[in-house]
Amino acid sequence: MSPPVAVSSGKAQSSAKAENAAPTLSEMQEAFQRAVISGDDAVLNEILDNSRTDRNVLFGVYRHAYAARLVEVIRNDHPFLSSYLGDDVFNEIARAYIEACPSRNQNARWFSHRLPDFIAETHPNEPHLAELATLERALNDAFDAPDAEPLALSDLAAVPPELWADLIFEPHSSAQRLVFTTNAHALWLSLKKEETPPQVETHPAPENIIVWRHETTPKLRRMSGEEAMMWNETVNGVPFGSLCELVAIYDDPDSAPLRAAQHLQGWIISGLLAKAQTEE
Incomplete structure (x- = not known):
């Protein structure tokens, strides 16, 4: 008589397969967006290191580029405020604004709309x-x-x-x-x-x-x-x-x-x- 063979149920197999399945393109895009905008690092599990540097440095390029682009959007909307403050101070305020007021609109035109209120709250002694x-x-x-x-x-x-x-x-x-x-x-x-x-x-x-x-x-x-x-x-x-x-x-x-x-x-x-x- 042949020895009994343990066989996993179909439900268990499906569950294991689902756990190991690669994320879809849509899921990757959403994870990428969360990582760039809100700092969620889950997407790093899907990124490989290369021979010269690791995934944190590689993905950091995207995070930096995203923030830098938004700083320029704010600067384009407020060129005289930027000129008055100088690059260093303006960049500091702009990056703080990006952190506090993440973009919720696909149209970049409206991204800096809350900046005056943000400055009023964070710089009350400089109206x-x-x-x-x-x-x-x-x-x-x-x-x-x-x-x-x-x-x-x-x-x-x-x-x-x-x-x-x-x-x-x-x-x-x-x-x-x-x-x-x-x-x-x-x-x-x-x-x-x-x-x-x-x-x-x-x-x-x-x-x-x-x-x-x-x-x-x-x-x-x-x-x-x-x-x-x-x-x-x-x-x-x-x-x-x-x-x-x-x-x-x-x-x-x-x-x-x-x-x-x-x-x-x-x-x-x-x-x-x-x-x-x-x-x-």
């Missing part, structure tokens, strides 16, 4: 840095904003005088008002002109900056306190008659309608408004 980053981001956003036909003075010519008080104006999609506590705007201007930046200053009162796109070019300028107040209320849907009343409270009531009209005319000429309609 000018976050504000400079905010200004550059706003200009980038203005360039990428959806197209919208700007309101023209001729569009208002047909509006009957009795309806003007009820007009509500819609801002252009690219328009964004910024409020700064430092002279970040002056820093940006000097860097743009390739001049030596001024000393950092804190404003006694907030500085209002409006950023928008005129045709295909991002623009920015300062707003007076009165104009900024009127713009803010305009964005909130306050009709023109009420805007005039607010301007009258802000300063000389006798000239308030004229000042409100001048602000409105300037916005229309600059392309800051997209639509005008009466209250429903």
Whole structure:
């Protein structure tokens, strides 16, 4: 009689085969991505050393290249911040940002979008840095904003005088008002002109900056306190008659309608408004 032979069950064989099976291409790609982005080293088990160095060094090339590419993405979005800080400090901040805010979008255009908030959190004693980053981001956003036909003075010519008080104006999609506590705007201007930046200053009162796109070019300028107040209320849907009343409270009531009209005319000429309609 032949001795009994131990035979593994089909289920056990399948389990052992599954454990030893090579990862699929999709699994390798996912493992590679996790290793590059989040530091998961599991993929190293699938990489062989070569005759000159080991797998850690080999894979480190990819990790370094990925981070270096993202640093350049951030630098392209914030060239004046980079110029102001210098390469060493900028690279340090950029790499810290990459570590804290890993990329979640396949479009690199949006990767640095949280940088101003990150700098505000990590450098609370240097608010000018976050504000400079905010200004550059706003200009980038203005360039990428959806197209919208700007309101023209001729569009208002047909509006009957009795309806003007009820007009509500819609801002252009690219328009964004910024409020700064430092002279970040002056820093940006000097860097743009390739001049030596001024000393950092804190404003006694907030500085209002409006950023928008005129045709295909991002623009920015300062707003007076009165104009900024009127713009803010305009964005909130306050009709023109009420805007005039607010301007009258802000300063000389006798000239308030004229000042409100001048602000409105300037916005229309600059392309800051997209639509005008009466209250429903």
